[in-house]
Amino acid sequence: MAKVLYITAHPHDETQSYxxxxxxxxxxxxxxxxxxxxxxxxxxxKENIPHIDADVFSGWGKLRSGQGFDQLSSEEQAKxxxxxxxxxxxxxxxxxxxxxxxxxxxxxPIMKAYLDSVAVAGKTFKYTESGxxxxxxxxxxxxxxxxxxxxxxxxxxxLEMGHRYxxxxxxxxxxxxxxxxxxxxxNAMPEKAQEIKENAIARAKDLAHTF
Numbered sequence: 001m002a003k004v005l006y007i008t009a010h011p012h013d014e015t016q017s018y019x020x021x022x023x024x025x026x027x028x029x030x031x032x033x034x035x036x037x038x039x040x041x042x043x044x045x046k047e048n049i050p051h052i053d054a055d056v057f058s059g060w061g062k063l064r065s066g067q068g069f070d071q072l073s074s075e076e077q078a079k080x081x082x083x084x085x086x087x088x089x090x091x092x093x094x095x096x097x098x099x100x101x102x103x104x105x106x107x108x109p110i111m112k113a114y115l116d117s118v119a120v121a122g123k124t125f126k127y128t129e130s131g132x133x134x135x136x137x138x139x140x141x142x143x144x145x146x147x148x149x150x151x152x153x154x155x156x157x158x159l160e161m162g163h164r165y166x167x168x169x170x171x172x173x174x175x176x177x178x179x180x181x182x183x184x185x186x187n188a189m190p191e192k193a194q195e196i197k198e199n200a201i202a203r204a205k206d207l208a209h210t211f
Contacts, residue, residue: 002037002094004030009044009100009111018183018197019146023099025201026144026181029208030097040093044110049086050079051113083117090118095140095211096175100162102147107162115169124173134174141170142179142211144204148187181207 006027014021031039050056059076063069072080090096100107118124125132143166151160163180170178183200186193 002034003092004037004039004095004097005042005090005093006039006097007042007044007099007111007114009098009108009114011045011108017101017146018186018200019099019101019144021197022146022181022183022200022204023097023144026142026204026208027097029205030211033209040089042114044108044114048082049110049113049117050082052083052116053079055079056083083120086114086117087120087123091123091136093139096142096170097211098141098143098166100143100145102145102151102160102162105159105161106165107145111162115166119169119172132172134172137174137176139173139175140179140211141166141175141177142181142207143167144181145183146186147182147184150185150188152182152184179207179211 004027006023008020008023010017010020012020014024027039027041031037055073055075056079059072059080062072062076063080069077069081098111100111121127122135124136125134127133143163145163147160149156151157163178163182167178181200181204183196186196189196
């Protein structure tokens with residue numbers, strides 16, 4: 001049995017979002033194919049995802065100096081404790097499915113906050129004399145991303161930084177590869193938007209059988 005984190009970063013649901021519609025089709029098909037697997041949905045717009053701020057740095061500093069967790073302020077305890085929960089959950093999973101739109105050439109900022117929360121030395125990577133080494137070589141990852149325009153090739157491909165950033169982070173964590181399922185062109189060609197969506201949903205269902 002595998003544990004799958006289904007991580008979505010969109011304020012809208014599948015009725016309004018192309019990425020969420022394709023993501024839902026994928027995860028529902030995946031559940032049917034892998035009925036013994038545990039799927040946990042992390043809706044980043046509804047979860048408590050602390051930003052790394054002064055309280056977090058202060059709390060980490062106290063812990064590094066040897067102070068106990070009970071010596072942190074209530075704000076430090078709440079934020080540092082939650083970050084620990086998120087990173088432990090991430091490490092304990094076997095597969096990751098990220099669902100995002102392409103906003104301003106990247107993903108919503110809440111996804112960056114989440115990735116910051118799980119990028120923890122000693123959990124997802126470690127420092128060595130020859131540089132950092134990822135600690136999650138046995139994981140799998142998929143990114144489902146909706147793009148209103150076309151960014152798969154040509155000059156526009158250099159502008160896309162959401163999938164590229166996720167790919168870098170997965171590599172940093174030691175995850176062997178990040179698959180990508182892209183829904184693109186529905187804003188550029190609104191007359192074909194429904195066809196684009198339906199084709200992406202079909203691809204998502206097929207991928208659910210092999211992921």
